[in-house]
Amino acid sequence: HSVGIIGAPFSKGQPRGGVEKGPNVIRSAGLADKLKAQGCSVKDYGNLCFEEVPGDQPVGRVKRPGAVGSANQRLAHAVYTAKTEGHTPLMLGGDHSLAIGSIHGHAAAIPGDLSVVWVDAHADINTPLTTPTGNVHGQSMSYLIRELQSKIPVIPQFSWIKPCVSAKDIVYIGLRDVDPEEHYILKYLGIKVFSMTEVDGLGIARVMEETCDYLFSHVKKPIHLSYDIDAIDPSLTPATGTPAVGGLTYREGVYITEHICQTGLLSAVDLVEVNPQQGTTEAQVQSTVDIAVDVLLGCFGRRRAG
Numbered sequence: 001h002s003v004g005i006i007g008a009p010f011s012k013g014q015p016r017g018g019v020e021k022g023p024n025v026i027r028s029a030g031l032a033d034k035l036k037a038q039g040c041s042v043k044d045y046g047n048l049c050f051e052e053v054p055g056d057q058p059v060g061r062v063k064r065p066g067a068v069g070s071a072n073q074r075l076a077h078a079v080y081t082a083k084t085e086g087h088t089p090l091m092l093g094g095d096h097s098l099a100i101g102s103i104h105g106h107a108a109a110i111p112g113d114l115s116v117v118w119v120d121a122h123a124d125i126n127t128p129l130t131t132p133t134g135n136v137h138g139q140s141m142s143y144l145i146r147e148l149q150s151k152i153p154v155i156p157q158f159s160w161i162k163p164c165v166s167a168k169d170i171v172y173i174g175l176r177d178v179d180p181e182e183h184y185i186l187k188y189l190g191i192k193v194f195s196m197t198e199v200d201g202l203g204i205a206r207v208m209e210e211t212c213d214y215l216f217s218h219v220k221k222p223i224h225l226s227y228d229i230d231a232i233d234p235s236l237t238p239a240t241g242t243p244a245v246g247g248l249t250y251r252e253g254v255y256i257t258e259h260i261c262q263t264g265l266l267s268a269v270d271l272v273e274v275n276p277q278q279g280t281t282e283a284q285v286q287s288t289v290d291i292a293v294d295v296l297l298g299c300f301g302r303r304r305a306g
């Protein structure tokens with residue numbers, strides 16, 4: 001595996017300060033050295049610099065459209081570059097609004113369509129008209145899904161975004177805090193969802209088997225894995241902005257990435273929503289960061305069997 005690390009210190013997709021520190025705290029836990037120790041080659045592209053956008057007024061309910069639009073445009077280019085230079089892009093967030101740029105840049109760099117595996121307590125599929133908070137980290141997927149575009153009002157700062165994902169190529173794992181409007185959208189689009197109920201009922205091994213059967217049932221497409229650390233139970237990863245009880249165990253969280261790795265189709269990864277300022281103790285921050293690193297090592301070949 002050749003991994004292209006891209007730091008995206010961005011927080012304007014949500015209201016809590018600190019998530020912009022995610023890239024550096026994950027790096028300082030030894031991510032690059034641990035990837036190299038397991039045989040990966042690593043190119044660290046460093047942290048992107050995101051411009052300030054003064055007078056960044058909401059468009060409708062959508063908050064900080066200027067900052068979110070420009071950060072994601074810049075990120076899209078960086079992910080495109082890393083991919084075309086032959087690396088598997090690994091985007092370190094930063095909040096989950098960054099999936100807009102990451103998926104956009106990834107899609108632009110590969111022929112044909114990609115599939116998306118979204119590991120999260122949340123669906124992040126609110127539209128500008130359904131969002132209860134206006135925070136774009138809860139809307140990311142709505143701007144990317146082709147079948148949803150008739151429901152998305154014009155946001156000038158997002159005009160560069162070309163929807164690039166088909167509803168049938170998306171699988172959610174870990175959902176347990178979904179807004180009613182999001183639930184309607186998921187049903188309306190027929191998107192495949194393995195909520196925590198399915199994780200409990202089927203077990204994670206079956207969930208991953210069914211995820212792969214579903215995604216590969218027609219054409220095998222490269223996988224974009226967008227992993228929100230709040231998918232893991234907050235007792236293990238408390239340093240995050242929107243914790244929700246009843247999450248994945250450490251073992252389930254790592255099993256997901258081990259399984260996706262062995263498909264050989266992993267093509268880009270996001271690891272988002274680590275916020276060191278949301279931990280109440282240093283130990284809470286360290287636990288969150290260490291688990292984020294282990295999840296990522298699973299993406300790139302680490303097997304618990306050794």
Ligand SMILES: N[C@@]1(C(=O)O)CN(C[C@@H]2CCCCN2)C[C@@H]1CCC[B-](O)(O)O
Nearest residue numbers: 096122124126133135137138179228242
């Ligand atoms: N759907 C949300 C949105 O703001 O759109 C509302 N929700 C918070 C709210 C808390 C109280 C119970 C109902 N949910 C957060 C979520 C976005 C999560 C973004 B992610 O990147 O952390 O996944």
Ligand SMILES: [Mn+2]
Nearest residue numbers: 096120124228
């Ligand atoms: Mn998310």
Ligand SMILES: [Mn+2]
Nearest residue numbers: 121122228230
């Ligand atoms: Mn989430």
